[in-house]
Amino acid sequence: MVDWKKPPRLFIPGPIKVDEDVLAQLALPTLGHRGKEYAQLHGETVEMLKEMFFTSQNVFLSTSSASGLWEAAIRNCVKEDETVLAACCGAFSDKWADVIESCGRKVERLKVDWGKPTTAELLDEKLANGNYAAITIVYSETSTGLMNPVYEISKMMKEKYPDVLVLVDAVSAMVGLPVHFDELGWDIALASVQKAFGIPPGLAIALVSDRALEKSKSVANRGYYFDFQLWAKAAAKNQTLVTPNIPHIMALNYQCRKLVKEGMENVWKRHKTMADFVRNWAKENFGLFCEEKYATNTLTTIKNTKGINVAETIKAVQEKHNTIFGNGYGKLKEEAFRIAHMGDITLEDVTELTGWIAEEIS
Numbered sequence: 001m002v003d004w005k006k007p008p009r010l011f012i013p014g015p016i017k018v019d020e021d022v023l024a025q026l027a028l029p030t031l032g033h034r035g036k037e038y039a040q041l042h043g044e045t046v047e048m049l050k051e052m053f054f055t056s057q058n059v060f061l062s063t064s065s066a067s068g069l070w071e072a073a074i075r076n077c078v079k080e081d082e083t084v085l086a087a088c089c090g091a092f093s094d095k096w097a098d099v100i101e102s103c104g105r106k107v108e109r110l111k112v113d114w115g116k117p118t119t120a121e122l123l124d125e126k127l128a129n130g131n132y133a134a135i136t137i138v139y140s141e142t143s144t145g146l147m148n149p150v151y152e153i154s155k156m157m158k159e160k161y162p163d164v165l166v167l168v169d170a171v172s173a174m175v176g177l178p179v180h181f182d183e184l185g186w187d188i189a190l191a192s193v194q195k196a197f198g199i200p201p202g203l204a205i206a207l208v209s210d211r212a213l214e215k216s217k218s219v220a221n222r223g224y225y226f227d228f229q230l231w232a233k234a235a236a237k238n239q240t241l242v243t244p245n246i247p248h249i250m251a252l253n254y255q256c257r258k259l260v261k262e263g264m265e266n267v268w269k270r271h272k273t274m275a276d277f278v279r280n281w282a283k284e285n286f287g288l289f290c291e292e293k294y295a296t297n298t299l300t301t302i303k304n305t306k307g308i309n310v311a312e313t314i315k316a317v318q319e320k321h322n323t324i325f326g327n328g329y330g331k332l333k334e335e336a337f338r339i340a341h342m343g344d345i346t347l348e349d350v351t352e353l354t355g356w357i358a359e360e361i362s
């Protein structure tokens with residue numbers, strides 16, 4: 001039987017390892033969600049998130065995982081007769097496209113092979129020949145370890161398609177990679193906290209532009225739980241629409257304090273240092289699944305060029321060191337494996353882990 005009281009240290013790309021000091025925040029006495037203490041916690045947390053992601057627009061806290069925000073983005077920003085252009089380059093971008101359809105909206109998929117980026121040129125070509133209300137794009141595709149060139153894409157969108165909403169999944173990007181939300185002209189950036197925020201799963205964050213919030217007024221059938229209009233009314237009082245996951249918001253507040261103190265430039269550098277280390281190790285021993293230029297800084301997907309038995313290697317490392325890393329996602333199982341290097345994971349951690357993997361394959 002699995003002993004869940006002795007959980008392995010997690011280097012899968014989410015949920016990731018969470019430090020004891022962060023876990024302690026989840027055990028603090030709770031607050032009433034309509035009281036002034038909660039309003040202070042909420043307000044402070046939102047202000048720090050605004051600073052971290054360079055926005056003066058709306059920041060919403062959602063007691064859901066990020067998939068809920070996929071749905072929220074569509075239900076609030078896209079009308080039933082409008083079409084979304086979904087940039088599909090891996091399992092999560094594919095899934096978001098499916099979610100668009102399941103919300104009763106029309107979607108066109110712009111597909112590239114897994115491991116290849118969706119470039120500004122590809123999107124431009126498609127947008128020039130269609131009538132789209134929004135695009136969806138995943139910043140850091142956790143299934144393949146690919147980082148889409150979202151800064152170039154955003155520049156192109158602002159110049160050529162200023163009326164098309166830009167909806168960004170930043171689930172494994174936020175914190176680890178730059179997000180200059182206002183300057184990029186994005187309408188949504190969403191993430192859940194079990195990735196680079198270094199918090200257990202159970203909370204998600206949405207950055208929402210003023211124009212997306214305005215548009216939602218005219219979108220029918222937004223539902224209740226994820227209605228941006230109701231969220232905005234509650235947020236004006238530093239509250240959430242329904243009872244939120246307060247322990248997680250305490251942990252988020254704690255993590256944001258540390259991140260603001262460190263400074264986002266330094267946080268991104270720290271992630272890049274870990275990514276460079278793991279990528280170099282991968283290149284020396286195996287290969288990278290994505291072209292290096294497009295490899296994300298929060299996890300690395302390593303091509304299994306040696307044909308090792310990935311599942312057996314993961315099992316051996318777990319048995320000896322109570323630590324796990326990720327097999328290839330979905331169809332990449334055994335063809336690749338993934339190591340997370342984000343949040344409170346350190347260079348020492350990934351040095352240790354790659355050493356253990358090397359021992360198993362030598």
Ligand SMILES: Cc1ncc(COP(=O)(O)O)c(C=O)c1O
Nearest residue numbers: 065066067092142169171172192
């Ligand atoms: C890029 C990306 N998008 C969306 C999701 C779904 O997030 P959640 O599991 O928080 O719903 C994940 C989960 O790993 C992800 O990596």
